[in-house]
Amino acid sequence: MSDVMTENNFDVIVVGAGISGLTAAFSIKKRDPEAKVVVLEGKDRVGGRTLTVPLISSTGTDYWDLGGQWIGRSQVHIIKLLEELGLKTYPQFIQGTKFQQLGETRVRSYTSEIPDLSLWALLDLHWLLTKLDRFQSELSVEDPCSHPRAAEWDAISLAAYLDRTLCTKGARAANEAAVRCILGCESSQISFLYYLLFLHMAGGIKNIVEATDFTAQEWKIQGGAQQISQILAERIGEHAVRLGDPVTVVQQSENRVVVSTAKGWTGSAPYIILAAPPKALEHIAFLPRLSEERVDFMKHMPMGNMTKVIVTYEKAFWRCKNQSGQIVSDGGEATVAGCPLGPLSITYDATSYNGCPALVGFLGGEAAVCWTTQTAKIRQKAVLDHFAVFFGPEVFTFLDYIEKNWNDEPFSWGAPVSYITPGGSANFAKAIRRPDGRIHFAGTETATSWSGYMSGAVQAGERSALEVLFRLKPSVLKEAEIPTVTLLSAQHRHNSITKEGTKSDRCRFIMKTIFSISLGLGLLTASVYIFKHYAGNEEVSVRWVRDPL
């Protein structure tokens, strides 16, 4: 008995073996190799919301990502980790014509970064994006509710804001399609304040919606994103990662936290890191309860709805037609009873690093919900039919077809990220990252940079590791690491974060300056684009199905 007790005494217990939890464990072990760390995971695999699978490919077999897949150079935390783990990247293919189906069933082609909308819709969209970027730049990432207009913005949905700001159907539809893929929800379901914060944490809306240099869809990882977690688990030591046994009880006493699992495993540690999304935490009984603010906050933080589809091909026939493989659609035609909109919101070229052609499509928000209620056969037909509207009948001659419904993935219960519903942000600062006694929080939802992305998972994991090490063994921390930790760990209930204020004020000033410059450049680019677009308007044709060449 006493042996068992000793065996299961840890320095830190991490709950969740996704990128965030494993990064936390890895960061601790890196700074303190002696530290006894265990990572507990309910799934029978590591990787969380990343999952890499083999598919039949033009060369026989290759690997594709059914979960998180993209990174960009401005995502410094994941970039640094990839270097450390020896993982290589390759660019997302974006050359050639793109298609849009926005606010109407017909398809238009375009080649710029911005959909080919009417002049009014473009001006409308431009005006909106300018406002969004101004608003988001004013927010404090630590406490968005400190903004003078925070209560007003939190009390409305993004849809309510879009409906009162936009005048054109096309601009409205472009936003809806984007939100479905970025957050897995409808614009009516998300707090406008939280949407602004999400943009802020990514450095602006351009970074989120584009696939150009430095943006969120810039690069992919050679061999797949799940390798990040697999290599991290190897480095931590496979024995230190317990799979397929979900945590059921977390009991906090004055000195320790005792964690129990469904299969009867029990362990204890002075500190634990919860690196699981809010929905997964609902399955855990906390004794005592988590703070009232956190429980209330989590009530208003559901996970997005997302299904991802990969279709592999012998040839990248779209590239032969000078098509990029990219589409953006707010649904197009309703073809099946029970589904008021078509399945796809966004598609991209998904050709692997080894050159095996493939397309990837996303069903997000209510499209993910209604299409999942259909049979697999009906859904596959609808997805391929939707692909065919843009890329022609060649889409039907595929090598392999796979879909991943993240909504039924245990302990994720959705993807890509948990968003905040209107009115749900009041306790943000008191809940999102503030340690609850001996419990610390990681997970991409708790990131301050690129929250909702793999990079955010890394940043949050590292932050939580520093927090815990600062309480456990501050001597292992470098000088430069300590101030951040001091501030974060000091965020006990009812304490105000005064120093943080000064720091983030400075950050805001620098960010504002950067934003002003990039906004100026953006405006210039947009003006040039609009000028070029309308000067050469006769060249842009509207086609139902685009001809080859």
Added chain:
Amino acid sequence: MSDVMTENNFDVIVVGAGISGLTAAFSIKKRDPEAKVVVLEGKDRVGGRTLTVPLISSTGTDYWDLGGQWIGRSQVHIIKLLEELGLKTYPQFIQGTKFQQLGETRVRSYTSEIPDLSLWALLDLHWLLTKLDRFQSELSVEDPCSHPRAAEWDAISLAAYLDRTLCTKGARAANEAAVRCILGCESSQISFLYYLLFLHMAGGIKNIVEATDFTAQEWKIQGGAQQISQILAERIGEHAVRLGDPVTVVQQSENRVVVSTAKGWTGSAPYIILAAPPKALEHIAFLPRLSEERVDFMKHMPMGNMTKVIVTYEKAFWRCKNQSGQIVSDGGEATVAGCPLGPLSITYDATSYNGCPALVGFLGGEAAVCWTTQTAKIRQKAVLDHFAVFFGPEVFTFLDYIEKNWNDEPFSWGAPVSYITPGGSANFAKAIRRPDGRIHFAGTETATSWSGYMSGAVQAGERSALEVLFRLKPSVLKEAEIPTVTLLSAQHRHNSITKEGTKSDRCRFIMKTIFSISLGLGLLTASVYIFKHYAGNEEVSVRWVRDPL
């Protein structure tokens, strides 16, 4: 082994021993005394969101309700059940002066049903209530999303609607105070469409906010509301109610549903009724998963935040001062760091049937969240201080003081009801009451009449009982009961509810007529009130603390 199997084979398994689940079991047993029914409950008591406790009273000891307590004559389902169970009612005391603290810290007294707002605020409020009642009367209770403006209304929060409709601070504050108590949330957190539906199911906003004849706060139950569940449990047979053992797994096969509990109990039945709120269902593993629409819907249906306080006294000192004990406040002065508003939203006289004096107060929405993070001592002081602002220093000389934080009540996880967040109603018709294979749904959230109230719990329980009996043993149903059941049981996935349409069209016509008449009468009353109020304006004085006599 086979014995055990036989022993635990039931005709119906009911999950949840609140009013709804017990009514379902009772309704089944009444129509088919042979039916083998078991009711499973996670709490160690029956009653769900009702709970009656003994407190020190002026006569020694008496009983008070810490949960649901009020009923009204228009709540036909609970009235009928009370008669059947032999429970008696008594009127809520509302005579005398009331107080308000709306949009300001100072206190005003009034005697009518409507707070003493300025002429503009009264007109503002009147205009809003008229609009709300017109909108709600147009909704279909079966499918509110069928209304032409449903998507628009669901995409905004109640706050967004109030902010764009109301011009005065007083009218806005009155609404916020009401929503905190009625639904346990902030107006920013709730879908405007759902709020309208909630009003619709109660027959209009007057029924919800007043304590006059036929409204929701008309009567109380002699001896307390938990008796309803206690007597129902007796009638069903105490052995048929298993307490303190939460359901963990619900496995549905082609012929049966197998239910397992935390303590290892297993039982099976051809049909089960889930009579637990959405949040409680999240703790159960469903195999296969509940329908995608239901899961998505439940994601957007958090439970309200609510703390209820009862303070007992030797004498009803407020009655001596011709005060009713009623206040409405949107928070008043912030007195404690971390709590931006005062604790109380609504108070009432809570004198028991036996005449033992008491006051009851409600902390709802964010007030319930922030005040719960304070120590019990600080919270009690703040509550009594807030009472004293209205009723004077006599409030401090109490006999007994009890508070019930419903947020930490296991398997309720909040009170009074689960509301829908903005954008969350899309799958309402497909999820709220539609059976999921062999799983039927009860609970006040699934009611079509007085959802969120005890009466709704009864109505939903009876409806689910009829649904199950129709599939299990239709011969036991009376002719009159069958059509409803046919329609409800026919609501399988992907089917449209055509007949229901015609029926509810007729209902809507009748209800519209009733509404038109009551609206007319309401307008008349309001006009008379406004006339009287301003004719006799000099009599209404503004007082910080009201003098006796």
